[in-house]
Amino acid sequence: MTAPQDTGTAPRRADLPAPAVELRGASRDYGSGQARVRALDGVSIAFAAGSWTAVMGPSGSGKSTLLHCAAGLEQVSAGQVLLSGDDITTAGERELTELRRGRIGFVFQSFNLIGSLTAEQNVTLPLRLAGRRVSGKQVRQVLASVGLDDRRRHRPRELSGGQQQRVAIARAMVTRPAVLFADEPTGALDSGSARQVLRLLRGMVTSAGQTIVMVTHDPAAAAAADSVVFLSDGRIADRALAPSAREVAERLARLEA
Numbered sequence: 001m002t003a004p005q006d007t008g009t010a011p012r013r014a015d016l017p018a019p020a021v022e023l024r025g026a027s028r029d030y031g032s033g034q035a036r037v038r039a040l041d042g043v044s045i046a047f048a049a050g051s052w053t054a055v056m057g058p059s060g061s062g063k064s065t066l067l068h069c070a071a072g073l074e075q076v077s078a079g080q081v082l083l084s085g086d087d088i089t090t091a092g093e094r095e096l097t098e099l100r101r102g103r104i105g106f107v108f109q110s111f112n113l114i115g116s117l118t119a120e121q122n123v124t125l126p127l128r129l130a131g132r133r134v135s136g137k138q139v140r141q142v143l144a145s146v147g148l149d150d151r152r153r154h155r156p157r158e159l160s161g162g163q164q165q166r167v168a169i170a171r172a173m174v175t176r177p178a179v180l181f182a183d184e185p186t187g188a189l190d191s192g193s194a195r196q197v198l199r200l201l202r203g204m205v206t207s208a209g210q211t212i213v214m215v216t217h218d219p220a221a222a223a224a225a226d227s228v229v230f231l232s233d234g235r236i237a238d239r240a241l242a243p244s245a246r247e248v249a250e251r252l253a254r255l256e257a
């Protein structure tokens with residue numbers, strides 16, 4: 001089990017593989033002058049390949065900002081962002097689009113599936129957008145891996161929330177991304193469906209060596225990850241390796257006090 005490393009001080013050993021994602025002294029400001037908000041404040045962290053990290057913290061502590069900067073959805077105001085060792089800090093729009101289509105997968109709280117398309121068509125979409133050949137077998141395999149082979153022809157409104165999220169995970173995984181970024185993936189699910197989604201994510205980490213960075217408010221979801229990073233005021237305030245849900249809740253309560 002690997003904990004995310006604080007990379008602020010020690011130089012990296014050359015013989016170690018590059019982390020899947022790394023932020024070096026990353027800051028992100030919104031607004032300017034008196035209205036300026038520093039949402040992320042000099043964060044240095046490395047997410048090892050094959051690790052699953054939960055990001056927690058009080059409302060407004062910078063969780064979504066960290067996720068968006070790490071995924072290249074937003075640019076940092078200072079510092080660096082590296083994806084598998086490649087510096088993407090100043091990547092242009094075209095390069096970032098390529099990254100999002102190939103090396104990064106996203107799962108959101110609200111699923112973000114296209115309502116007029118079947119599960120199968122939703123899963124196929126990223127490959128089509130990337131101009132890649134779509135093999136029906138590959139799409140069926142991915143849907144089968146999330147337990148939805150028999151729901152291929154269903155549209156999102158014909159699926160439960162948990163099933164829709166599993167389609168969204170299949171869609172994110174079909175391009176075999178280096179990193180899966182998940183923003184509250186269980187936030188809209190009942191506890192049974194949430195457990196099913198967390199089991200699926202765990203399977204992806206253990207059997208496929210997937211790297212996952214997941215923002216969550218739910219201590220039970222955070223406890224399913226390998227480790228938890230706690231943010232407060234845009235900085236890393238605490239970390240926990242394989243904590244229980246109770247321990248996560250206690251540490252969070254301390255930050256919110």
Ligand SMILES: Nc1ncnc2c1ncn2[C@@H]1O[C@H](COP(=O)(O)OP(=O)(O)OP(=O)(O)O)[C@@H](O)[C@H]1O
Pocket residue numbers: 030031037038039057058059060061062063064065066
């Ligand atoms: N586009 C924006 N413009 C101005 N301020 C922003 C913007 N996005 C975020 N912020 C501010 O940056 C800070 C961090 O926001 P962020 O959304 O990253 O926090 P969070 O921890 O994800 O919060 P929550 O748990 O409520 O979703 C907050 O003070 C927020 O108001």
